[in-house]
Amino acid sequence: MSRLFAFLSLLSLPLATVCAGAPANPKDFSVVAVMGPWTERYDLPGAFAAAGISKVVYHQVEVTKPNGSDDPLNEAKLQTPLDFAVLDKAKLLVVANVPATAFSQKELEGVAAWTEKGGCVVFLGGLYTFGKGGFAGTPFERIIPVAGMSPWEVEELSGTNPFVSTGFGAALLAGSADTVPTTLFAHELYLKPKATALVTCDDQTMVAGWDVGAGKVLAYLAAPIGDGDFTENSGGFWRWISFGDSRERILFWQWRYWPDFLGAMLLWGVKA
Numbered sequence: 001m002s003r004l005f006a007f008l009s010l011l012s013l014p015l016a017t018v019c020a021g022a023p024a025n026p027k028d029f030s031v032v033a034v035m036g037p038w039t040e041r042y043d044l045p046g047a048f049a050a051a052g053i054s055k056v057v058y059h060q061v062e063v064t065k066p067n068g069s070d071d072p073l074n075e076a077k078l079q080t081p082l083d084f085a086v087l088d089k090a091k092l093l094v095v096a097n098v099p100a101t102a103f104s105q106k107e108l109e110g111v112a113a114w115t116e117k118g119g120c121v122v123f124l125g126g127l128y129t130f131g132k133g134g135f136a137g138t139p140f141e142r143i144i145p146v147a148g149m150s151p152w153e154v155e156e157l158s159g160t161n162p163f164v165s166t167g168f169g170a171a172l173l174a175g176s177a178d179t180v181p182t183t184l185f186a187h188e189l190y191l192k193p194k195a196t197a198l199v200t201c202d203d204q205t206m207v208a209g210w211d212v213g214a215g216k217v218l219a220y221l222a223a224p225i226g227d228g229d230f231t232e233n234s235g236g237f238w239r240w241i242s243f244g245d246s247r248e249r250i251l252f253w254q255w256r257y258w259p260d261f262l263g264a265m266l267l268w269g270v271k272a
Contacts, residue, residue: 047260093120181261
């Protein structure tokens with residue numbers, strides 16, 4: 001029965017999801033992506049390709065304070081300032097593991113204003129962002145859909161429970177016959193009033209979203225930390241069985257459908 005369900009679920013997926021390398025429907029809008037440390041695991045180029053996004057302007061950050069999980073605040077700065085003439089023409093801004101300290105006050109206020117006018121921002125977690133990125137007291141804190149930030153908010157999870165989606169990506173999760181994504185670490189934050197939990201894991205919110213004026217903001221709270229090399233038996237192969245689900249738990253960035261899942265996440269708040 002489980003194989004039949006997986007097969008029927010796959011039939012409901014876009015062709016680009018089922019067939020590796022198949023092109024997604026091309027999008028005619030542009031994206032600005034600000035990339036922090038260790039964002040390779042997010043595979044944003046793969047996610048953009050899966051979503052049919054080809055017009056991307058990248059910004060890199062320079063680390064100004066060495067990373068450490070026990071540091072109260074991790075800092076970086078943009079190598080080149082945000083160009084608001086470019087951002088004003090974009091529909092999506094991706095801020096991947098970047099601290100608020102990377103932006104000037106003018107840039108922080110400008111991003112918040114751009115969002116309220118109809119832009120979509122997706123914040124991706126890690127040791128340089130949210131509480132560890134000094135969001136508290138900044139315009140970013142005002143627009144993100146979660147609260148409770150502190151420098152010590154990144155917590156270890158069990159790794160035994162899979163992602164559960166109530167919105168985008170639900171068919172991908174259901175149709176993955178042998179593996180399902182999880183995470184070992186996440187930002188332990190709680191939803192603001194009117195925000196919605198779109199993905200959960202271990203009874204914690206992993207993806208939160210809400211409207212900000214005419215725009216939308218999404219926060220991905222799982223952190224791309226850990227390597228999964230712990231096992232019940234041996235060897236870097238690990239499988240947990242809980243609640244009758246025998247699929248292998250795999251760290252989210254290692255899941256073969258991750259680019260499609262992240263691509264669907266990026267398109268969640270973009271208006272056609």
